[in-house]
Amino acid sequence: MSSEDGKVEGGRGPGDEPPEQLALIRESVRAAKAPRARPRTWRGAALAAELPVARVVVNKGVLHLDQFFDYAVPAELDAVAQPGVRVRVRFGAGAHQVRGGRREGGRLIDGFLVERRADSDYSGPLAALADVVSPEPVLSAELLALARAVADRYAGSLADVLQLAVPPRSARAEGRPSPEPLPPPVAPEPGTWSRYARGEAFLAALARGAAPRAVWNALPGPHWAEELARAVGAALASGRGALVVVPDGRAAGRVDAALTAVLGEGRHAVLTAEAGPEKRYAQWLAVRRGAVRAVVGTRAAMFAPVRDLGLVAIWDDGDSSHSEPHAPLPHAREVLLLRAAHDRCGFLLGGTGCTVEAAQLVESGWAKPLVAPRDQVRAAAPLVRTVGDGELARDGAARAARLPSLAWQAVRDGLKSGPVLVQVPRRGYVPRLACERCRAPARCRHCSGPLEAPEQRELRCGWCGRGEPDWHCAECGSTRLRAQVVGARRTAEELGRAFPAVPVRTSGRDHVLDAVPARPALVVSTPGAEPVAEGGYAAALLLDGWALLSRPDLRAGEEALRRWIDAASLVRGQAEGGTVVVVAEPTLRPVQALVRWDPVGHAQRELAERAELGFPPVSRMAAVAGPAEAVADFLTAVRLPADAEVLGPVPVRQVVPGGPRRPGDPPPGEVWERALLRVPPGSGAALAAALKAAQAARLAKGGTTPVRVRIDPPDIG
Template sequence: MSSDNKQPEEPAAGGPEQLALIRETVRGAKVPKAKPRTWRGAALAKELPVARVMVNKGVLHLDQYFDYAVPEELDADAQPGVRVRVRFGAGAHRVRDGRREGGGLIDGFLIERRAETDYGGALAALAYVVSPEPVLSPEMLALARAVADRYAGSLADVLQLAVPPRNGRAESKPSPEPLPPPPAPEAASWGRYGRGAAFLEALAGGGAPRAVWTALPGPHWPDELARAVAATLASGRGALVVVPDGRRAARVDAALTALLGEGRHAVLTAESGPEKRYRQWLAVRRGSVRAVVGTRAAMFAPVQDLGLVAIWDDGDSSHSDENAPFPHVREVLELRATHDRCGFLLGGTSCTVEAAQLVESGWALPLSAGREQVRGAAPLVRTVGDGDLARDEAARAARLPSLAWQAVREGLKRGPVLVQVPRRGYAPRLACERCRTPARCRHCSGPLEAPDERDLKCAWCGRGAPGWHCVECGGTRLRAQIVGARRTAEELGRVFPAVQVRTSGRDHVLDSVPDRPALVVSTPGAEPIAEGGYAAALLLDGWAMLGRPDLRAGEEALRRWMDAASLVRGQSEGGTVVIVAEPTQRPVQALVRWDPVGHAQRELAERAELGFPPVSRIAAVTGRAEAVAEFVATAGLPGDAEVLGPVPLPVTDPGRPRRPGDPPVGEVWERVLLRVPPGSGSALAAALKTAQAARMARGSGEPVRIRIDPPDIG
């Protein structure tokens, strides 16, 4: 955290005052100490008359604290952690004829009160205290700084994510009195896991166990999360659970209410609305509520005496924030577990490579069930590959194999049947025509593409790949892995005219369906819960998901399939899943064996050999070609950094909405990937942050965007 505390000034570009600020910011110049006594003739606070403020200006060259004078009338309210308004900008501290010049009002957080300042001139004063409610604790400030440093971002940007906007009506209402700790819960379904009961006992006893939990399929995981929270509350500590979306937050909310009753936990989701959400957040900050369940923004919830942080389904893209500096929930909760020395629980029906790495490193222990328990809870999985489709007359005529139709007919006799169909927009990746092994670059192992349908080119480093051959089978012919045809509800309705067909997707997502025969067509992630479980499920067009040009394509496909298959009844109850994909592929075999951990471990070993994340750290630098080249050349990268690229980015179509990180419409941008081995990630982030701060201080007009560990580097 910067120790330089300068008076804010942001004059017009090129002026002498701006140059002085740049010199002080970049070089860390010191000035003689002075203690302010008055401001515009008004008396200042008698004790600790200097307020150190973090202004809400999320630019890296101003990522530091600024000193302001505290007028006597604001002395009582201007306490550490409160929101303030200050003058910031050109002329913020210049006085002419007894009046303050320039400087617009801007929000900020009061970090601390001090007796002296390092600034040599007359300090500008706090304009006013927005609210006497302290919303930023020292613990949250330390966490925000750690997140900013890890992702090469500014503290102000992280605080924007961590502290919700103020709502006056919510703030004026008192929070309820805290309830006494509940009794420790019974293990219940946690007993199905080898160390499940011991994990709860450790939490209830005040311990800080760390576990990667591979949950059994079925409806029990919300109750199991609730019991982990209850065990933590029983020790007199707080707990935080982060889930990908509001639907799953509602399930954990219902489980917590059923187990503990009302008033012991808060729900922090966007669906709550700004007033209710801020009221709940305040109840947590004030210590009235010790447990929180919420979506991504809840990762910063100010839970007091934190005893457990938990994340469900860490592979879901919703856990990656699309606002600078782009933190991921899993990484933030790891930081919280380390800083607060509390328990950590990463759970899901599948297993990410990052989760496998936590276990392999010894940072967390595995928490899973035995094979007998898995076989009893998981459905029977059957596959249909290319050879089966080629021999199947029904598949050629109706675009579905006979095995799938048979599974649907049998399932509809016993209950609802789920049909998972990939979304539109899955771009194909090149692979060996014979064995389907993805085509990779010989230099950096990035995915190969054929932009002009003739010459192969790496999507990471941009090198050509003449004379390519498959490293597995020696084949020399490539194919674009097929994008599956969309099975619509109308098509299924024509085949099964007497059966209700329901859809769940982007426009309308169903929460649940009743336990009666029906066809439920859903896109990945939008599958509704079936009362009593689905009788069967079809996972169609598997190559559309395996063929995505992304490092995580196989891992993501398996996660989506297992999420859907987990909603199907167990094999002992006749539950069946049919997947249309080549059975020899690693993710398909992992689904058949119901072995997500084994798949993640093999992926981790392969990525370690090839230098892929999460074993290595990667940063993406994007912008116009000249700006990116200049930035990389002057960034002072670690000596072991590897530069991959540049490669051009797709031009943003003016006909579609821009996503975060997309180039401006019509502009041609390039991307460079910077890869470093284990142990150099912090050095890479620091170098990029320093270079970006210096560049912004110089007033360079061409934007350059930095993203540490981008979720998609295909």
Template sequence: MRGRASVSVGFGKNASVSSENGQGGGGAEGAPPEQLALIRESVRKAKAPRAKPRTWRGAALAKERPVARVLVDKGVLHLDRYFDYAVPEELDADAQPGVRVRVRFGAGRHRVREGRREGGGLVDGFLIERREESDYAGPLAALAQVVSPEPVLGEELLGLARAVADRYAGSLADVLQLAVPPRSARAEQRPSPAPLPPPGAPGPGTWARYERGAAFLTALASGGAPRAVWHALPGPEWSEELARAVAATLASGRGALVVVPDGRAAARVDAALTSLLGEGRHALLTADAGPEKRYREWLAVRRGSVRAVVGTRAAMFAPVRDLGLVALWDDGDDSHSEPHAPQPHAREVLLLRAAQDKCAFLLGGWSCTVEAAQLVESGWARPLVAGREQVRAAAPLVRTVGDQDLARDEAARAARLPTLAWQAVREGLRHGPVLVQVPRRGYVPRTACARCREPARCRHCAGPLEAPDTGALRCGWCGRGEDSWHCPECGSFRLRAQVVGARRTAEELGRAFPAVPVRTSGREHVLDTVPGTPALVVSTPGAEPVAEGGYAAALLLDGWAMLGRPDLRAGEDALRRWIAAGALVRPQGAGGTVVVVAEPTLRPVQALVRWDPVGHAVRELAERAELGFPPVSRMAAVSGTAEAVAEFLGMVELPREAEVLGPVPVPVAAPGRPRRPGAPPPGEQWERALIRVPPGRGAALAAALKATQAARMARGSAAPVRVRIDPPDIG
């Protein structure tokens, strides 16, 4: 391993600690004071000279390389290093680098009797390497068990995991928990098929619609490593285009990896790859497959039997041999952000892989994120777009309904469906299904005055009043019921839904169009496809099913609710969700129409009308650069109780360019609602501080935060502090 500075540290007089410094040096001089004291005490107590262990409890050890360097699966930062163990002779053949092992580990439970190691709990780990000697001067504990002789952790995957851990201020063990799936003995016993020879290079197909599409495929097939940000044209062709990019990479004798946001998208790419290449050339890695099948597919990739992978978020770590292409679809989707520590984003992991393996990179989607625009502006990637004539031919007609239109149509204003929307529905139902997108799940989540639109508030705590399925008003914060509400602004006693959920919208549309079937798609039941016959399809964002032949029309309701969120990405996310729905509608030449209920002068609405998400992202990037917000800067969030955050900020040695914003109180989740990642536990009031550094100083920021968190854990600080690099919500 490169860049290792080893120090002899006795952990319970059982195992040595090898400290690894990612900067290629440092050693004990950079260790916290507590660790330095432990080092000095270990050296002082060492009685025997450094030597290779040859016996343990009277049992013979391996004759060659009798020391195993192990990463224990503890996941805490102050133990984010390797530990040395002796290799018994009976485990010599199976104890090879990359296998899973079990070792005795645990402070305060080890004792030495007549030179023998006793006590300590068994924990899982990975054997990193075999060595002739240990850096620890005393006797070593022995490996307790080799769980499986299957080498699941290779050098490339280990290097990637270390890079991800360093970038996100996390531990290597936590990253490997995300990267290596749980073991299935039955899957390991089943042999993987023999690898198939490379296929022939595919034709350009629908890639010819893009200005540099054919050249991109040619570069992949010839062994090149082009890097592109791809603005896909509306329609279902995106999955076939991804499949052709994979096929072109396989034709060059290299492997390919495609990461998509959900199982439905993975199934479409899987079907396109099977249609183009046949069976046996790619693996599908999704949670829907079940642990045994998924592990079997993962092993086929690890053994080199399969050279192409398509999967959801966890597939970003798939150990593809001779990687030639990494591709990501719809990087703005929340599903690409891992909720478990250290919470990496699939886009950033694939960027690390592209740099590590020097392979091609493709970031695609119907919309465009600010991060994607930055990759193009920096020159790291090239744009892969179609001409404006192609965009106009493929996109539907977009019409808007603003507040002025609603004010002139009082009845439609109360029902949230203005006359233009009703007309679009009626006309669309003559030719096929109509999609209705509502911005929130549920059944009338919150209410407002029907006359003046003033939000309805609780008289006790000023929380939002909600009308659940029972119809009785209650506060969303304190839970108190309300049976005599009236508007304090205009005196009206009538209420309306601020945002009406999918079920309520489906009921209203069902009454308005009694002869038309109504289908809903949302959290409880997500539809994959719907027939091309006339029907109303009510869906929440991200759950829109694909209609055979495309939708005849689409209604995008309550756009103000999506644009009004207090979040830096509110406009970008709203535009992405609108475009994702509009991309399922037939082209304008075939009568496809999209009606969005939102103020037409707003920038995201204008970008939708022009079907220009790239231009919107470029303007957003310019504003972020002016204000110093991500992705132009690197940012981290530190959250916890006020005392814990103050203690952390007092300890951390930040880069001199760092700027601390806050701390400010963290919003508390309403009773009965799920707690968001990073939110305080029930009953606690947390604060959050944001730390910002300029470009090029992100690694220094992550290292400083990780060192401080490790020092707090080592000394047993009671109050927890959560650190997150690149927090998704900084609004």
């Protein structure tokens, strides 16, 4: 996302035509001027009397085939072959050839019928539609335009986006009728929105049919779900629809409960993977048919076909769950920005933290800030105390058990009145090690994998398994080690021994707790898996903060602050005695932002620094990765915009066979390189178009060496 002439790319004001829409218009004009021909199929075929040509997008997600294909409509399929339905067609070598009155070649694949036409641009004979899978129209013109815009923004194919936008079919769900739509509800009362300076005005604008756009810095506490529900209710009261995208199923459950409490049953649908394919498709159909006008869901719900959108909202846009792992790798925030611009509806980006992208929306003037006065912030936020490196070195309790005396005292005091949350940056038991003097990670001399000491046995590599009995630090020569990050299980064991009469519960990737009772207990959790405590936690410990801050990533500080604030928001306010202890150097900017509870100020300063350095989101970036020769050939062939800058290529992280892999890593054992391409504001669309054209040309020529192109790569640090 980048600013362009004072606006935000992907989120333009009324009257601005996005580049993707202009491209579609130009394509339509060229097609209108081209000579047309009546379809010719095999001898004796009976065609539809009117509009005998079907324009189809096939489920073939390769860039050089990213176009529509024309097919003839047999008379027997005329009634059901309507725009938006799923069809099956012959596709491949010889699919459009006719010899001796019969079709030759091609295989049956699925697709969507997007248009019926009187004639075709194709001069040869057309193959006929093989079948109409279902008469249910699932691809509307609005959803098709959105998918096209997303594909162009991320240099991907339309078919790949449609695979994300339209869920798999369930015949049983299609056979059931959707409920009758309910009349618009009465606009709800503002409730806790009155705590925000412009909160009531935002709801009033939605209720009267306007399209306000806001970045909302939510106060800590449990009210955010109800506040989202009231915003949805205001949009519904105007006779329009609403869409809310949240990072996970637990958040979706909270908003679902809040919507039911505010609006009653039957006014919204929940689209999450936990519902199962059939139930989720039935809910999706109810939305497409107009029976339900409000949707809450996880990432895939960003494409939900809500009719007459009045509001799109996203909660906690910095969570990595909002980034789609499948091609073309869109981010939910960017898709909702496109929808807000195309549908000219309201937009709400909310969270207890604040991303740099959110700060840019406000800085550019495209959205207005929704923040609470400082007295409201101080009343709702817990007291935050810090423990730095100097204090840890002088603290005997910290040297013995990794927890400083201040943390022990906070735990003891908190357990007198309720549960205590302990956030640990990683799960598991085996600690990763680092040099005690300079904190350089302890690496294997053979494969550079991380060294471990399971159950205090001798050092060994976590990747190749080789022992390292005579390790010394390659940076400073020290032979002393410390635990870089101790896992959740080991932390739970340590706390269990220290507080034997207190129950200890863990929440992490393998077993995530949704909620815990108000009774005294220790809850050890990894970031993002923190359960909600009834009445709020009495205290929280945020351990090993330096491990989060020392990651070699441009977003390390922003991400650490987001994780801390998300956890601290579950703690009671200062007035109720809520206390948070963060183990991190107190002079660092993210730590200071947590102490002051000022995520917006932190994001604004980060944005200013990135503007000076030319980093995203002020600039637009793309990553090109693959074997060195293939990357070099690709960079030579691509016609980049004149203002583009090429950074690299440089080697990327190698994956040892059997070692851990991250999204975007090369196959194990292969050596890859990566180049970053950077353009200034206003050239993002041109960069994406150039990369898409070069990749399509390479594939059309039969290129088989993998070259991965990613717009807005998350790891550029």
